[in-house]
Amino acid sequence: MLPISHCTLLIDLPSALNPSAISLSALLPAVTVRGQHGPADVFVTSLTLDSRQAGPGTVFFALRGTAADGHQFIAKAVEQGAAVIVCEELPAELNPATTHVQVPDSAEAMASMAAEFYGHPSRQLQLVGITGTNGKTTCATMLHKLFRELGYHCGLLSTVQNQIDEEVIPSTHTTPDAIRLNELLARMVKAGCTHVFMEVSSHAVVQHRITGLHFAGGIFTNLTHDHLDYHGTFDAYLKAKKGFFDQLPKSAFALTNADDKRGPVMLQNVPGRREAYSMRGNGAFRGKLIENAVHGLHLEVDGREVQFRLIGVFNAYNLLAIYGAAVLLGEDPTEVLTVLSGLTSAPGRFEPVVSEKARITGIVDYAHTPDALENVLQTIADIRQHSQQVITVVGCGGNRDGAKRPIMARLAAQLSSRAVLTSDNPRFEDPNDILAQMQAGVPAEAQGKVLTIADRREAIKTAVALAGPGDIVLVAGKGHENYQEIKGVKTDFDDKQVLQQMFDLLGK
Numbered sequence: 001m002l003p004i005s006h007c008t009l010l011i012d013l014p015s016a017l018n019p020s021a022i023s024l025s026a027l028l029p030a031v032t033v034r035g036q037h038g039p040a041d042v043f044v045t046s047l048t049l050d051s052r053q054a055g056p057g058t059v060f061f062a063l064r065g066t067a068a069d070g071h072q073f074i075a076k077a078v079e080q081g082a083a084v085i086v087c088e089e090l091p092a093e094l095n096p097a098t099t100h101v102q103v104p105d106s107a108e109a110m111a112s113m114a115a116e117f118y119g120h121p122s123r124q125l126q127l128v129g130i131t132g133t134n135g136k137t138t139c140a141t142m143l144h145k146l147f148r149e150l151g152y153h154c155g156l157l158s159t160v161q162n163q164i165d166e167e168v169i170p171s172t173h174t175t176p177d178a179i180r181l182n183e184l185l186a187r188m189v190k191a192g193c194t195h196v197f198m199e200v201s202s203h204a205v206v207q208h209r210i211t212g213l214h215f216a217g218g219i220f221t222n223l224t225h226d227h228l229d230y231h232g233t234f235d236a237y238l239k240a241k242k243g244f245f246d247q248l249p250k251s252a253f254a255l256t257n258a259d260d261k262r263g264p265v266m267l268q269n270v271p272g273r274r275e276a277y278s279m280r281g282n283g284a285f286r287g288k289l290i291e292n293a294v295h296g297l298h299l300e301v302d303g304r305e306v307q308f309r310l311i312g313v314f315n316a317y318n319l320l321a322i323y324g325a326a327v328l329l330g331e332d333p334t335e336v337l338t339v340l341s342g343l344t345s346a347p348g349r350f351e352p353v354v355s356e357k358a359r360i361t362g363i364v365d366y367a368h369t370p371d372a373l374e375n376v377l378q379t380i381a382d383i384r385q386h387s388q389q390v391i392t393v394v395g396c397g398g399n400r401d402g403a404k405r406p407i408m409a410r411l412a413a414q415l416s417s418r419a420v421l422t423s424d425n426p427r428f429e430d431p432n433d434i435l436a437q438m439q440a441g442v443p444a445e446a447q448g449k450v451l452t453i454a455d456r457r458e459a460i461k462t463a464v465a466l467a468g469p470g471d472i473v474l475v476a477g478k479g480h481e482n483y484q485e486i487k488g489v490k491t492d493f494d495d496k497q498v499l500q501q502m503f504d505l506l507g508k
């Protein structure tokens with residue numbers, strides 16, 4: 001283990017960390033350029049993908065989006081004084097005051113140029129990416145906590161928040177866009193970070209948000225149903241996740257889940273070290289379940305018995321992935337397990353909100369996919385006593401994969417004593433349409449157990465009202481989120497707070 005003072009000495013920061021001005025020509029070496037119209041020796045002071053942020057000294061990247069085509073906004077960016085336009089198709093008229101660079105893929109060019117602009121911060125860090133349908137935030141957050149405890153300065157890029165050591169920087173995406181990403185990594189380098197743990201979403205891979213980054217390692221958690229609205233097919237979703245592993249450098253390790261059906265395929269084209277973790281004895285990092293109880297998991301990890309604070313067999317996989325990655329990064333296995341055993345999970349992941357008075361256990365969890373919901377309900381079934389009822393409150397996000405809706409409602413109905421279907425960020429959809437699609441999945445014999453209440457506060461209130469002494473109320477889908485998003489407006493809403501308020505209001 002390196003003491004922090006020693007770690008900071010290892011970092012020799014280039015001037016590029018604060019690239020107040022850099023010549024366009026210096027940003028282009030890694031970019032395939034189809035045509036350049038205007039000088040390359042213009043000075044660039046910022047990069048943007050949003051015409052509204054463009055101004056003198058800016059490079060504006062025209063990206064083809066899902067809702068709009070950035071090429072429509074080139075004129076606006078030029079009007080605002082942008083120094084450079086990077087685009088796939090040139091506008092009919094070229095303003096001579098602006099250099100236009102034509103490329104085959106603007107998103108790819110943006111990622112390469114952003115890495116160059118910020119001085120390739122990823123090359124100065126041990127950057128570890130985590131991909132998979134579920135468990136990314138849990139693994140990234142706990143790796144960050146672990147390496148902090150081991151004495152390192154480190155960064156975190158996650159759904160919940162970004163962090164530089166203990167400094168919290170709000171996050172808008174699971175994986176930020178390439179400009180923001182490189183900017184954050186450069187700040188982390190500047191702050192003396194040696195390690196960064198980041199989530200790699202499938203959207204990020206497809207949209208080239210991670211192109212040009214130098215990873216020290218990649219971790220795969222699992223692949224189940226999500227985001228089919230965006231990727232179209234499960235195969236395309238799998239390819240997106242695999243795209244991350246395919247681009248790892250030879251120096252990087254790739255750590256996969258050997259027990260997941262898609263685990264081995266992730267390693268297929270990996271040029272460097274290939275490793276696996278398993279609860280079935282199939283990898284270098286092996287775990288065995290001794291007990292999954294309300295006070296935590298008791299596991300055997302590589303022959304050592306360890307008690308952890310996390311609950312649920314799915315978390316045994318997360319713990320093995322974290323342990324394996326830490327060992328592959330050169331840490332001592334015993335020290336890793338000692339620290340890991342004391343750590344708690346990420347916010348909003350199986351987080352209890354307990355009413356001592358009424359003896360009701362509330363659990364707030366971010367399960368927003370069928371697999372996650374099933375795992376969490378199965379975990380509750382494993383740890384509960386037979387006399388306890390489980391009342392589940394769950395909704396499905398608007399403008400997201402609609403195919404998840406009937407499945408999640410069916411699981412909630414079948415695996416709970418009672419289920420209350422409700423809203424979870426309806427976004428631009430009608431909440432009642434989403435609920436109707438959810439209800440369609442509830443089997444006839446389970447209809448009697450299910451209530452539908454669109455207002456999430458009322459739904460939680462009803463679940464608490466239905467709960468008696470000893471019962472468990474699971475509020476799923478929003479976890480750490482502190483808002484409800486309706487028609488583009490986010491209003492304050494925090495499941496943990498609302499649960500507590502309902503215990504108080506109902507005198508429970």
Ligand SMILES: CC(=O)N[C@H]1[C@@H](OP(=O)(O)OP(=O)(O)OC[C@H]2O[C@@H](n3ccc(=O)[nH]c3=O)[C@H](O)[C@@H]2O)O[C@H](CO)[C@@H](O)[C@@H]1O[C@H](C)C(=O)N[C@@H](C)C(=O)N[C@H](CCC(=O)O)C(=O)O
Nearest residue numbers: 049050051063065066067068070073173174175177201203
């Ligand atoms: C589906 C998706 O990934 N959308 C992302 C995408 O937006 P988009 O393609 O819809 O953009 P658009 O509105 O069509 O606009 C196209 C381009 O025109 C530009 N524009 C637009 C208007 C204007 O006046 N001027 C202008 O220049 C936009 O900046 C954009 O570059 O590019 C934007 C800029 O990077 C992202 O903010 C946006 O994320 C949206 C908000 C989003 O909700 N994304 C989610 C689905 C997402 O990315 N999730 C993943 C995974 C979640 C997980 O499983 O954890 C994540 O990594 O967060």
Ligand SMILES: Nc1ncnc2c1ncn2[C@@H]1O[C@H](COP(=O)(O)OP(=O)(O)OP(=O)(O)O)[C@@H](O)[C@H]1O
Nearest residue numbers: 133134135136137138159174314349365366367372
């Ligand atoms: N390894 C796992 N396997 C299956 N389900 C899991 C696993 N880890 C966590 N979960 C479930 O998935 C939920 C989300 O976990 P987490 O936030 O760690 O995943 P994520 O991959 O970051 O999700 P997102 O795609 O939204 O960023 C948890 O609240 C839990 O219900």
Ligand SMILES: N[C@H](CCC[C@H](N)C(=O)O)C(=O)O
Nearest residue numbers: 368396397400424425477478
């Ligand atoms: N990363 C996921 C999070 C979903 C969380 C859920 N609360 C919702 O809003 O659907 C997404 O953006 O699809």
Ligand SMILES: [Mg+2]
Nearest residue numbers: 136137159174
């Ligand atoms: Mg996440």
